[in-house]
Amino acid sequence: MKRKFVRWSMALLGMTSQVKAEGDGGPLIDALVKKGVLSSQEGEEIRADMLGDYSATPGGMLQFGIPNMKGVKLYGDARFRYEIDNRTKNVGSNSGMGQTQDRDRNRYRLRFGADFLFSDNFKGGIRLATTGGGDHNSANSDFGTGVKSSNTNDNIRADLIYLTYSNAFGLNWLELTAGRQLLGQNIVTSWTWDSDINPDGGLVKLGDFHPFSKDFTVGGTSGIYTWMDWTDNNYVNPGGSGYSGNSTVGGVANHNDSWMVIEQVDLSYKFSNSWKARVSPGYVGSFGDSRADNQSLGTTSGTGYTGGYTATNGQPTGLNDIANLDVFFIDAQVDTPFFLTNTTGKLYGEYGVNFGAEGAARRYDATNGIKGNNVGNARNQFGLVGYQILGNKGKGKGAWVFDATYAYYEAYSWSGALIDSDWNGGTLNGQGFGLKATYNFTDNISGTVNWRHSNSIDKNLGNSVAAVGGASGDFSKTDLIQVDLNWKF
Amino acid sequence: MKKTILSVLLAALAFAPSVKADKLVIKGSDTLGAKLVPQLAEAYKAKNPGVTFEIAAEGSTTGIAAITDGTADIGMSSRRAKSTEMALASTKGVKMVPTIVAFDGIAVIVNSANSVSALTKRQVEQIFTGDVTDWSAVGGTPGKISIYTRNTASGTYADFKELAMSKRDYAGTSQKMAGNEQIAQEVSKNPAGIGYVGMAYMKAPGVKVLSVDGSLPSKSTVQGHSYPLHRPTFFYTNGPASGLAKSFIDFVFSADGAKIVEQVGFVAAK
Numbered sequence: 001m002k003r004k005f006v007r008w009s010m011a012l013l014g015m016t017s018q019v020k021a022e023g024d025g026g027p028l029i030d031a032l033v034k035k036g037v038l039s040s041q042e043g044e045e046i047r048a049d050m051l052g053d054y055s056a057t058p059g060g061m062l063q064f065g066i067p068n069m070k071g072v073k074l075y076g077d078a079r080f081r082y083e084i085d086n087r088t089k090n091v092g093s094n095s096g097m098g099q100t101q102d103r104d105r106n107r108y109r110l111r112f113g114a115d116f117l118f119s120d121n122f123k124g125g126i127r128l129a130t131t132g133g134g135d136h137n138s139a140n141s142d143f144g145t146g147v148k149s150s151n152t153n154d155n156i157r158a159d160l161i162y163l164t165y166s167n168a169f170g171l172n173w174l175e176l177t178a179g180r181q182l183l184g185q186n187i188v189t190s191w192t193w194d195s196d197i198n199p200d201g202g203l204v205k206l207g208d209f210h211p212f213s214k215d216f217t218v219g220g221t222s223g224i225y226t227w228m229d230w231t232d233n234n235y236v237n238p239g240g241s242g243y244s245g246n247s248t249v250g251g252v253a254n255h256n257d258s259w260m261v262i263e264q265v266d267l268s269y270k271f272s273n274s275w276k277a278r279v280s281p282g283y284v285g286s287f288g289d290s291r292a293d294n295q296s297l298g299t300t301s302g303t304g305y306t307g308g309y310t311a312t313n314g315q316p317t318g319l320n321d322i323a324n325l326d327v328f329f330i331d332a333q334v335d336t337p338f339f340l341t342n343t344t345g346k347l348y349g350e351y352g353v354n355f356g357a358e359g360a361a362r363r364y365d366a367t368n369g370i371k372g373n374n375v376g377n378a379r380n381q382f383g384l385v386g387y388q389i390l391g392n393k394g395k396g397k398g399a400w401v402f403d404a405t406y407a408y409y410e411a412y413s414w415s416g417a418l419i420d421s422d423w424n425g426g427t428l429n430g431q432g433f434g435l436k437a438t439y440n441f442t443d444n445i446s447g448t449v450n451w452r453h454s455n456s457i458d459k460n461l462g463n464s465v466a467a468v469g470g471a472s473g474d475f476s477k478t479d480l481i482q483v484d485l486n487w488k489f
Numbered sequence: 490m491k492k493t494i495l496s497v498l499l500a501a502l503a504f505a506p507s508v509k510a511d512k513l514v515i516k517g518s519d520t521l522g523a524k525l526v527p528q529l530a531e532a533y534k535a536k537n538p539g540v541t542f543e544i545a546a547e548g549s550t551t552g553i554a555a556i557t558d559g560t561a562d563i564g565m566s567s568r569r570a571k572s573t574e575m576a577l578a579s580t581k582g583v584k585m586v587p588t589i590v591a592f593d594g595i596a597v598i599v600n601s602a603n604s605v606s607a608l609t610k611r612q613v614e615q616i617f618t619g620d621v622t623d624w625s626a627v628g629g630t631p632g633k634i635s636i637y638t639r640n641t642a643s644g645t646y647a648d649f650k651e652l653a654m655s656k657r658d659y660a661g662t663s664q665k666m667a668g669n670e671q672i673a674q675e676v677s678k679n680p681a682g683i684g685y686v687g688m689a690y691m692k693a694p695g696v697k698v699l700s701v702d703g704s705l706p707s708k709s710t711v712q713g714h715s716y717p718l719h720r721p722t723f724f725y726t727n728g729p730a731s732g733l734a735k736s737f738i739d740f741v742f743s744a745d746g747a748k749i750v751e752q753v754g755f756v757a758a759k
Binding site: 120170 | 569570572575579584585586587588589592619641658660661662714721723758
């Protein structure tokens with residue numbers, strides 16, 4: 001009788017939401033036991049009854065496959081986008097000189113993921129995302145199939161599959177991650193590294209250390225990522241013309257795998273609650289098959305670079321070519337106050353120099369573009385600077401963000417396969433600006449307007465820049481306008 | 490025909506429930522099952538000849554699971570059943586009913602040569618989570634702290650995490666032991682060791698008990714709740730206890746049973 005009375009009383013007093021959240025009304029029952037209203041045994045019986053009732057609800061029936069899993073977080077986001085994408089090719093281009101593209105389309109993106117928290121400092125994550133036609137650096141698919149029955153562009157792929165070991169081996173400054181993961185380094189992702197590209201590989205994260213004061217933080221990351229894992233040809237006659245790196249046998253090209261390393265040190269200092277600065281110097285290097293300085297170029301009787309390279313067949317081509325990257329870069333950000341109340345600002349910038357640029361230029365100007373000494377070294381720098389204003393800290397209903405950026409990417413300074421596909425048609429050899437504004441209608445729904453404009457730096461490089469692992473094209477001008485409606489769940 | 494009947498009978502016996510009417514199967518908590526329940530069982534058998542016991546103490550989680558899958562009459566547990574365990578039991582038509590069998594305090598123990606004799610609850614959390622790794626940080630002789638804990642099947646492991654660690658994770662360097670006696674043994678051998686055990690195991694040789702927030706675990710501090718790391722311990726049954734299980738539980742609450750509970754080092758529930 002007393003048990004029923006207590007349970008009804010809790011319901012009448014509006015405590016059911018707490019009971020539902022906790023399942024057994026723990027703290028309330030503890031209080032009643034402490035007050036002497038219930039004996040300890042009565043308290044336990046009521047707890048068990050309430051937990052039993054809760055377990056019959058959908059929330060209570062939720063079970064994990066592994067009993068000791070500590071938690072799961074489900075999350076996702078969806079986006080509708082209207083896009084205008086206009087491009088004009090350089091008159092020096094080897095194809096489509098001076099031609100223009102005027103395109104508009106409606107696009108969508110859907111991502112759904114789960115983060116898992118295991119015992120013993122392990123956590124993992126998976127995420128599925130839409131993709132248009134297998135494009136590795138875009139999670140967007142196009143609307144417009146209507147009632148059409150076939151559309152090869154509506155695909156779903158796994159864009160995150162990773163496992164992380166924190167406090168690895170009992171060291172609270174060491175974290176290891178393996179799998180397809182978010183980029184762990186501080187590279188300004190919306191420009192230099194397309195945010196849809198989640199690399200496959202391993203990351204070691206060190207830090208945070210506070211060597212001089214708690215306001216000064218030092219950390220570092222070291223990542224090794226797959227660029228291309230080629231299908232090896234194992235069925236080669238060892239006595240024949242056979243397998244040897246770049247050779248072709250029976251029409252099948254044999255290649256060694258290609259990799260990329262990214263090393264970075266993060267140094268940050270907190271001057272005050274509103275002033276913080278971070279500087280992150282780093283290095284990006286590519287190695288493996290198809291780097292120009294690791295293989296011969298062109299054809300035995302082709303045009304090739306006159307600087308003394310020999311040539312063989314079997315050079316891989318296309319987006320899968322690993323770029324010649326020996327990039328030393330520095331990434332920086334300063335958080336500042338802003339003169340409007342309840343706003344903050346971020347000044348950010350990035351500068352990089354690619355010491356592998358000359359090899360890239362030699363490789364790709366075999367049939368096109370400019371030949372001669374020092375072609376690459378003269379076009380091996382990139383940089384950007386921008387300022388971002390956040391209203392209401394950029395989070396929650398009513399918050400807003402305004403962002404203005406100037407960017408400059410020379411022809412052989414980086415990789416077109418990594419650069420944001422929404423910048424300069426996804427290619428290098430471009431300079432210009434971007435303006436972006438976001439407003440949160442609710443805590444979960446926001447709208448964004450984005451405009452990016454670019455002009456080419458060199459107008460007569462031909463298609464050589466197209467072959468630097470980027471999309472086909474050499475644009476004198478591009479304008480991209482995107483209007484998004486985003487929601488998170 | 491006879492062979493067929495015999496085969497059917499043998500098959501029926503082979504698949505008969507393993508729990509027999511004159512045998513009590515008790516599984517679960519090491520805290521209860523290593524000392525207390527075996528001594529209670531011996532005393533009960535002395536009064537009830539013909540009754541046998543099967544006792545397995547491999548952790549509270551195994552005791553709760555055994556009630557759910559019907560392989561035990563009583564599941565011993567030093568922690569409350571989780572909502573996921575209750576849900577699983579419910580899907581199998583099992584109603585988990587708890588009975589508080591005794592109250593206990595979780596004693597924090599160190600090697601008897603350790604100069605530290607008292608810690609705050611915050612310091613206990615800092616040590617066991619790995620925030621503090623050297624004895625000098627808590628007033629002891631400089632040296633790396635060696636942490637000994639129970640394994641994840643243990644109710645004491647879960648209780649200590651909730652009562653002393655604000656539900657934070659154990660330090661990655663902590664070493665997991667199968668039972669209270671093993672923890673006491675390791676701490677007694679390691680001058681830098683620290684661990685936790687139920688009150689029934691805190692008088693092991695070579696260890697000493699630390700006060701937590703100025704209070705040592707004892708019958709009065711556990712009953713009065715002044716010792717911060719106190720907890721009830723349970724027998725779980727499928728529905729209200731009946732038959733042999735009820736008879737045994739009634740014995741635990743009798744004067745003879747309560748005397749054994751107190752002698753072993755627990756606090757009698759009734």
